[in-house]
Amino acid sequence: MISEQHEHHLPYDPEGSRLGMWLFLFSELLLFGGLFILYASYLTKYTADFVIAGKELSRTIGAINTIILLVSSYFVAASITAIRRNAPRIAMLYVGSAITLGLVFLINKYFEWGHKFHLGIYPRGPALEDRTNGEVIFYGLYYCVTGLHGLHVIIGGTLLAFALYYIYRKKITAERFVFLENAGLYWHLVDLIWIFVFPLFYLVV
Amino acid sequence: MSEKKLQHGEHEHLEESHISSYKQLLLVLFSLLVLTAITIYSASFNFGKANVWIALVIASAKSSIVVLYFMHLRYEKPVFKYMFITAIMILAIFISFIFWDLAYRYK
Numbered sequence: 001m002i003s004e005q006h007e008h009h010l011p012y013d014p015e016g017s018r019l020g021m022w023l024f025l026f027s028e029l030l031l032f033g034g035l036f037i038l039y040a041s042y043l044t045k046y047t048a049d050f051v052i053a054g055k056e057l058s059r060t061i062g063a064i065n066t067i068i069l070l071v072s073s074y075f076v077a078a079s080i081t082a083i084r085r086n087a088p089r090i091a092m093l094y095v096g097s098a099i100t101l102g103l104v105f106l107i108n109k110y111f112e113w114g115h116k117f118h119l120g121i122y123p124r125g126p127a128l129e130d131r132t133n134g135e136v137i138f139y140g141l142y143y144c145v146t147g148l149h150g151l152h153v154i155i156g157g158t159l160l161a162f163a164l165y166y167i168y169r170k171k172i173t174a175e176r177f178v179f180l181e182n183a184g185l186y187w188h189l190v191d192l193i194w195i196f197v198f199p200l201f202y203l204v205v
Numbered sequence: 206m207s208e209k210k211l212q213h214g215e216h217e218h219l220e221e222s223h224i225s226s227y228k229q230l231l232l233v234l235f236s237l238l239v240l241t242a243i244t245i246y247s248a249s250f251n252f253g254k255a256n257v258w259i260a261l262v263i264a265s266a267k268s269s270i271v272v273l274y275f276m277h278l279r280y281e282k283p284v285f286k287y288m289f290i291t292a293i294m295i296l297a298i299f300i301s302f303i304f305w306d307l308a309y310r311y312k
Contacts, residue, residue, distance in 0.1 A: 077230050203244065
């Protein structure tokens with residue numbers, strides 16, 4: 001199993017690479033875990049305020065973005081199946097679709113945030129001045145969590161764009177596809193976090 | 206060919222070369238969309254404090270599906286699974302201690 005391509009000096013160890021990626025994802029889990037703990041502890045203190053503020057978020061956009069991320073996650077998983085079945089063109093199509101959906105997600109987010117900014121609802125914004133502490137905290141958490149999540153969407157999309165390029169350059173093939181797998185793992189994490197963000201922020205009853 | 210591979214142990218062979226079929230992945234996507242619909246529907250009722258727990262249970266089910274099938278954890282070697290469980294347990298300890306504290310704080 002010795003690689004005949006001399007350009008790769010490091011031994012190719014896909015399992016080790018995936019293990020490293022998972023370890024990194026655990027640290028991400030703890031990062032978001034901390035924010036969810038903040039959410040949970042403030043929810044117990046300001047339940048009524050959280051309900052009032054949460055109702056102002058658009059459930060429709062939240063639901064659409066949930067579906068977008070789930071479908072894009074499917075595309076990424078399907079791209080791995082395609083590349084392993086030696087169909088790089090189909091794999092590129094899937095990865096490209098996932099990136100496109102990621103962009104649509106960000107555009108939705110842009111309009112969502114833009115609308116709230118327009119209404120003066122942002123940290124230290126005029127509309128939040130005479131709101132209760134609980135509502136101010138809810139929006140603070142909303143911007144922190146969705147902002148950090150949005151950053152992850154941008155990073156994940158960039159990784160997928162690299163994967164797309166590598167498939168095109170035949171650096172990702174049916175035999176060597178761990179980069180696509182790891183980019184995919186990251187993308188699924190983004191989806192995973194949104195699975196919790198959506199009900200906690202958009203669907204508070 | 207299959208006989209030769211079976212000699213190495215069928216299980217090992219499965220773990221190393223499992224490719225998720227498009228059909229399986231589509232089924233996973235479908236179940237995730239159904240669970241999303243249930244989440245949204247359940248939020249139209251007011252169960253009081255139970256609402257957030259219902260949402261969390263469904264979200265946990267959804268994330269388990271994502272981790273097992275999309276992230277392929279089900280077909281990874283045991284070391285991946287042990288690592289994952291360890292990470293989740295650390296998070297659970299972290300969260301439960303905070304709630305232990307919170308339970309006595311706002312009284």
